[in-house]
Amino acid sequence: MRFTTVLLSTALLLASTKAATLEKRCSLRREPMTIEDGLLVAKVKVGSPPQTFSVVYDTSNSLTWVPSTECNTRVCREQPNLYNAESSTTSVNLNSKKISIKYEEGVCLDARLYRDTISVAGLEVPNQLFGSAYTVKGLGSEKYLGSLGLGGFNEDGTTKYLTSKNSSAPTIVSNGGFAQNGFQMAYGQGSQQFGMVTTNQNGFYQKRGEKTDAEFIFGGVDHDVYKGDVAYFKLPTCDYGDSPFWKTEIKSVRLADTIDIKLAPKSLASLSTGSSFISAPTKQADLLHASIDAKYDEEERMYLFKCCDLEELPTLEIDLKGYRISLPPKAYVMQDSDEVCHTLIDRNTDEEKNWVLGGAFLNNFYHLYDASNSQIGLAIPKVGSAAMIEKIKN
Numbered sequence: 001m002r003f004t005t006v007l008l009s010t011a012l013l014l015a016s017t018k019a020a021t022l023e024k025r026c027s028l029r030r031e032p033m034t035i036e037d038g039l040l041v042a043k044v045k046v047g048s049p050p051q052t053f054s055v056v057y058d059t060s061n062s063l064t065w066v067p068s069t070e071c072n073t074r075v076c077r078e079q080p081n082l083y084n085a086e087s088s089t090t091s092v093n094l095n096s097k098k099i100s101i102k103y104e105e106g107v108c109l110d111a112r113l114y115r116d117t118i119s120v121a122g123l124e125v126p127n128q129l130f131g132s133a134y135t136v137k138g139l140g141s142e143k144y145l146g147s148l149g150l151g152g153f154n155e156d157g158t159t160k161y162l163t164s165k166n167s168s169a170p171t172i173v174s175n176g177g178f179a180q181n182g183f184q185m186a187y188g189q190g191s192q193q194f195g196m197v198t199t200n201q202n203g204f205y206q207k208r209g210e211k212t213d214a215e216f217i218f219g220g221v222d223h224d225v226y227k228g229d230v231a232y233f234k235l236p237t238c239d240y241g242d243s244p245f246w247k248t249e250i251k252s253v254r255l256a257d258t259i260d261i262k263l264a265p266k267s268l269a270s271l272s273t274g275s276s277f278i279s280a281p282t283k284q285a286d287l288l289h290a291s292i293d294a295k296y297d298e299e300e301r302m303y304l305f306k307c308c309d310l311e312e313l314p315t316l317e318i319d320l321k322g323y324r325i326s327l328p329p330k331a332y333v334m335q336d337s338d339e340v341c342h343t344l345i346d347r348n349t350d351e352e353k354n355w356v357l358g359g360a361f362l363n364n365f366y367h368l369y370d371a372s373n374s375q376i377g378l379a380i381p382k383v384g385s386a387a388m389i390e391k392i393k394n
Contacts, residue, residue: 028222031121033057033196033214034143038276038344038359040196041144042216045119046130047088051081055146057196057216058274059246059369060356062152063101064118064178065111065131067145073135078142083132090126091116099131107138118178120148121216128178147274149178150194150369151245194218196273197225197366197381214363226366226379231323231389235374239266241354246271246369246376249321250355251394253284256314259291267353269320271367271376275358278332279348294343307333307341316345318357319394325378326388331364 033042039056046053046066053066067075069082076082085091092115102108111131118128136145200213221230233248240247250269254260261284280288285303286296292313294305307313313329335341344360364387368377378389 028217028219029121029123031216032212033216035198035200035213035359035363036141036143038363039144040214040216040273040359040363042120042148044146044148046083047085047116048090049088050117050119051083051087053079053081053083053146054144055148056144056274057150058147058272059151060270060272060274061147062149062243063099063131063147064128064149065109065133065147067136068112068132068134070112070132070134071136073137075136075140075142075145076133079145085114085116085132088116092127094129103139108135109133109137109139110135120178121218123218125178130178150273152243153245154243191220192372193220193368193370195221195366195368195377196362197222198363198385199225199381199383221368221377222366225382227382228380228389230366230368230377230379231320231391232370232373232375232377233320233322235376236266236268240268244374245371248376251319251321253280253288253319253355254317255288255291256317258314259288261287264353267355269318269355269357271362271369272356272358273362273367275356276360277344277346277356277358278360279346279351279356279358281351281353281355282347282349283352285345285347288345289343296347300342302342302346304336304340304342306339307335308339310335310341318361319392321394322391323378324390324392325361326390327361327364328386331387332360 031042033040041054041056044053044055044066045051055066066083067079069084071082085093094113094115097113098110099113100108100110111133113129114132115127115129117124117126118130119125139145195217196214197217198214235244236247236249237244247268247270250263250267252260252262289296289303292305294303297304310329310333313333315329316327316332318325332344333341334344348354348356364385366379366381370377380387380389
């Protein structure tokens, strides 16, 4: 009789635990994503009634922006939807305030600042600041155009936006980014954490019509989408530039036994879903590629080399604080033809010691962003990733 009671108690405990886990998992909010040109793209809704846009979910930038009906550049004309402020009953024009952002040479946008309701996976944030772009150059494609700002803000929640092309003095906006308003303030969610995980490991470039490639998850950690443990990395507390979000210390980079680059103290790596590539300071990028006889092509703006078998190339190893991250050749190399390859590691010409870990790196992991604990996390997805995470002392 006692044995039966113990079994019944254990069964009830297991059922209760399973129900609690299921309830917690169901409380997470989700948005399906696709991988376009190495970037994670998903829907956002702006205005009342909602206008839907496919945008990059960008952890390196705090400004959310979408193309407007004022935009006449070619990439805007290719979009199925353009933001029409007059069609939204909740739209507020901020007295024609403008912002100009230059990402790199020939890649820029001009936008007017508005406030309106913005929704992601059913989470509505009213009175959200965003840009309505009237000029866009060098960004997007017919499949996506715009950005959901998930990073790049200050520790106190403020955001710096330049207000003119010639101005070096930024306008400070309190809680300007969607990440601060939607996730840091939680809006009914049990956790401030958000993350992205790939579900389709079919390569860097995806073809139209394929199933969902990834998922945006917020309100906590989904323990069912990864295997092993989450490796957590602390955000920097000083010497981090404009923003500590989302950066961490990087120690060294190597290509197996061919080259080992020890980085300067306090070197940082930014986890950026706004970039397709892994970006290294020019001198370090050149050293790394010289070890595999890759030459930089100024016209193509990438490193090219002869390759017959990707499996013969060395593993890329990146040491962050406390962990070694290993990527197989197929994660950082693209084969253009039977004899020519290019790497997904490019030059970060604006930096002398800091790195950017973009889509070529992040799309191999479940990557997590946790402002409440000032940390970022990486875990191996259950589906398809050949990357590895190893705990080390460094």
